[in-house]
Structures are given as C-alpha cells and as structure tokens.
Amino acid sequence: MAAGTALVTGASAGIGREFCRQLAGRGYDLLVVARDAERLQALAGELGSEHRVNVEVLPADLTRDEEVDRVVARIRGLDGLTLLVNNAGFGTLGSLAAAPPEQQEAMIRLHVLTPMRLTQAALPGLLERRRGDVVNVSSVASFIYSPGNVNYCATKAYLTTFSEGLATELRGTGVQVQALCPGFTRSEFHERMGEDGGLRPRFAWLSARQVVRASLEQLDRRGAVVCVPGVSYKLLVALIRHLPRPLIGRVTALGYRRL
Ligand SMILES: NC(=O)c1ccc[n+]([C@@H]2O[C@H](COP(=O)([O-])OP(=O)(O)OC[C@H]3O[C@@H](n4cnc5c(N)ncnc54)[C@H](OP(=O)(O)O)[C@@H]3O)[C@@H](O)[C@H]2O)c1
Numbered sequence: 001m002a003a004g005t006a007l008v009t010g011a012s013a014g015i016g017r018e019f020c021r022q023l024a025g026r027g028y029d030l031l032v033v034a035r036d037a038e039r040l041q042a043l044a045g046e047l048g049s050e051h052r053v054n055v056e057v058l059p060a061d062l063t064r065d066e067e068v069d070r071v072v073a074r075i076r077g078l079d080g081l082t083l084l085v086n087n088a089g090f091g092t093l094g095s096l097a098a099a100p101p102e103q104q105e106a107m108i109r110l111h112v113l114t115p116m117r118l119t120q121a122a123l124p125g126l127l128e129r130r131r132g133d134v135v136n137v138s139s140v141a142s143f144i145y146s147p148g149n150v151n152y153c154a155t156k157a158y159l160t161t162f163s164e165g166l167a168t169e170l171r172g173t174g175v176q177v178q179a180l181c182p183g184f185t186r187s188e189f190h191e192r193m194g195e196d197g198g199l200r201p202r203f204a205w206l207s208a209r210q211v212v213r214a215s216l217e218q219l220d221r222r223g224a225v226v227c228v229p230g231v232s233y234k235l236l237v238a239l240i241r242h243l244p245r246p247l248i249g250r251v252t253a254l255g256y257r258r259l
Contacts, residue, residue, distance in 0.1 A: 014185070093195055138181045143157075
C-alpha cells in the first residue's frame, strides 16, 4: 500500500525536519508547515530531488487563529492524509511572573489549541479510510512540573494526556495516536530559548534521528501510545511515574536554583 501523505508542523528545523527526511525516505508525500518559508522551500527541493516525493510548502504561524484556519482548511481538502505530526513548539526560560504574557499565550496556542484543531480536522478522513496515525510531539517534561518551565510542562502534559485519551477513543478504528516524549534532543530548541545546554552531560542528549526512528518504529509495530526514545529516558520516566508528586517539585526546584 502507498505510504500516502504526511503533514508535519515545525518542519523547518530539528525533530520536524528529521520527520520529513525519514518520511520522504519511506515514500510519503509531504505538507510542510512552519513560519520560515525559505527553509521550507529548501527542504522541499532537497526531498523532492532525493526521494522523488511531492512536497507542498505551507508557511504559517501556528499561534495565529487565521493561519491555523488555513491549515485546517487544507487538511479538510486533502484526499489521502495518512499521518499528522503535531511537532511545532518552543521553550522559554524564567518565571511566569517575569515572562511576557504574549509569549506564554503563544505557547499555549502552539502546544495545545493548534494540535487539537489540526487533529480534529484530520480525524474524519482518517476514520473514513480506517487508516492513519497522529503523532503529538510532547516531552519527558510532560511527566513532571518545574519552576521556570511552568507552562512548558503543563502544555506538554496536555499533549500526552490528550493523546492517551484519544487513542482509547479510537481503539478498533485502525487510526493510531502517539505521544512522542523525547528528553534533551540536539536541535535549535535550546539555542532559540537562549540556553546553551552545556551543563548537561553528553549521554543526556539524543539526536533528532534517534527520536524520529523510535517514533516511526513504535508506530510500525503498533506499540504503546506513549513513546519515550532512549533506554535511559525510559527508565527515568518509569521512575518519575512512581515518585510521590511533591518530591518532583523539590527535585526540579533544586535544578532551577542552580541556573
Ligand atoms: N529539543 C529538545 O530537547 C526537545 C525535547 C522534548 C520535546 N521537544 C519538542 O520537540 C518539538 C520540536 O522541537 P525541536 O527540538 O525540533 O526544536 P527546533 O529545532 O527549535 O524546531 C522547532 C520547530 O517549530 C517551528 N515553530 C516554532 N514556532 C512556530 C510557530 N509559531 N508556528 C509554526 N511553527 C513554529 C519552528 O519553525 P519556524 O521558526 O520556521 O516557525 C521549527 O521548525 C517541540 O514541540 C519541542 O517542545 C524538544
């Protein structure tokens, strides 16, 4: 069966761009969404010539209602969407009290409202064809809460819980949902939020290639809804899930004071 078409948000860099590369290698046609149209065009050129797949560039700021409306309309008009990857995201540093309100609102729109709207737009077609996948790129942060990352953890917790609930709702329909929960991954993410990540040991870092491979392989074997790439992060998440919640706050507060 042909792979079909995948829509990837945050396709211009990092994990999203790597999703596009691996999906093109599997024969998917692509719709690539992010704000930076030039980078998307360059990616479309690269994938079109390397893998002979069709790549449609759809520049959009997914924190803006009217631009999300355009992507929703494009999804509804698509014939063969088989995979939606809700990946676009960003992090911030610092306390909620000191953060610019518009930046925190943008995070909630990008990590919560937009994935929910795009998923809802994709579902009727996926259900009709009884086939397809939705990947929501969440984070190991979805299992904790932390000062300095209040909304990041909270919005990622939404994505993980949303995915688990929806997967239960879709059981038996042929449509899969995954919450992809990476730990520290080399991309532009940390640099964009003004942090060099230099304090973290090398073993703590995953590559975008590893993260995407883990996600696609777990989809291939129709594995668990939550996908945590890397053995050490799997162990860490298992541990976190057994810790008393107040202890998580004490540990993350220690890390916050060190920054
Ligand atoms: N890197 C990590 O350590 C890590 C760990 C766990 C989870 N994650 C999650 O992984 C996802 C991808 O992050 P990454 O590490 O690949 O970061 P990245 O390299 O900074 O890429 C982020 C992507 O999101 C897009 N984006 C940001 N704001 C957007 C907006 N308003 N509208 C549309 N697109 C937007 C960016 O494109 P434009 O700038 O062109 O719009 C870019 O393509 C995020 O959801 C992040 O929370 C990352």
